[in-house]
Amino acid sequence: MTNQAHNPTIKNPAIVIFANGVSKHLERHRNDVAQADFILCANGGTDACLRLGFTPDLVVGDLDSLAAETLELLHKNHVEIIVHPEDKNRTDLELALRQAVARNPKSVLVLNAIGGRLDLLLANIFLLASRELASIPVTLADGNQSVYPLTGPKEFTLNGRPGDTFSLVVLSDKAEGITLGGVKWPLKNAALTFGSTLPVSNQFMDNTAELQMKSGSILVFHISHPSEEAFL
Template identity: 40%
Template sequence: MQAVVFANGTLHLPPQWQEMVAQADLIVAADGGGHHCLRLGVKPQVLIGDLDSLPAPEVARLAAQGTQILRYPAQKDETDLELALLWAVDQGATHLDILAALGGRWDQSLANLFLAAHPRLRDASLVFHDGVQRLFLIQSSAVIQGRPGDLVSLIPLNGPAEGITTTGLAYPLTNGRLPFGVSRGVSNQLTAPQAMVQVRRGRLLCVVTPQEGLQALEAAKGNAAPPS
């Protein structure tokens, strides 16, 4: 079962976002993610969170169109996105595309990414999109789709990743090791339309940057305003 989850961060839509929404079995809004849904004309099945980031009239608009409202107290242990992801997985979602979860506050962005290692989410495929790149966790193996020349970075999390074997990448590994805290796995490249990554022990954060996305990022750097 596929789900699309709208978080409350800065929304940068990937080119295929409409296809994602059209193919989704579940659409979930985490608190202020409901605003993104309203702006895009997307109807979520559920709005979940403490709703401190969504004005009451927008909550009412979502309820009027049939969205289920799951309100939580503001004093809670989980973030709204964590609640949304757990709810989607409890409904049977196995693949979750997550939008508007990156950018803005570093603490929130990192906490959102690390939800991919949540014990109750580890059997699901979570893919984070920031409009240019996509990020996901590799815990045993993964097939990476793209085009030759796309950048692929493999970054160990919470310790070294060992027994790494890759195919379809410019700088291959065979039963290799990437220590935590080094940058060796950054900026590899696809040499074929798909690559395979296997890891025997540990976890890898995979970041895929298409060629056109890299060009957009470089252009954005060139257009940055000088300090005043």
């Protein structure tokens, strides 16, 4: 709301969600947040958002875990807060994602979700890849690592630079009809199985990599500038 570009009433908004996680790289996503139509914070993610100098449009959270000063700031800025009880059956990010999906978003970028507890990280990534949310174009990004959950049939083009890392991780039992171009080790109508490490650590040979997939569920990873360390 401090950023005039944000308009909660826009149709098909580009939504940024601050997850309740840990990131050492939030500063790099300042432009992504500035360009968003709607900023949604999952509970403790509110603090990360405020630290970066943005005011959320909506906070989904347990008021008990927000600091008094944070709450005061939210109230002062008339930020909508949707409170949920602490003993809940869904993670904070899941509640935030459901709020995002209800707004029929053009895109959802999830920040602040990759570092931190591994159980939450995996639960959140799998949630993004689940049937219920598979239709929404979601990106999970932190610093130079971006993750795209895709469910077939799908055509997908990714912009990068020669040398960038391009990895696939199969989430379903099988992912079939996978064709991969613009990378060092291309694939043509390949079938990949769960647990295969074959499609990991491929490389951009050009400025775009193209992927077609007929069926199945995968995660696409893009690590840009791999000369930098991509530590969580």
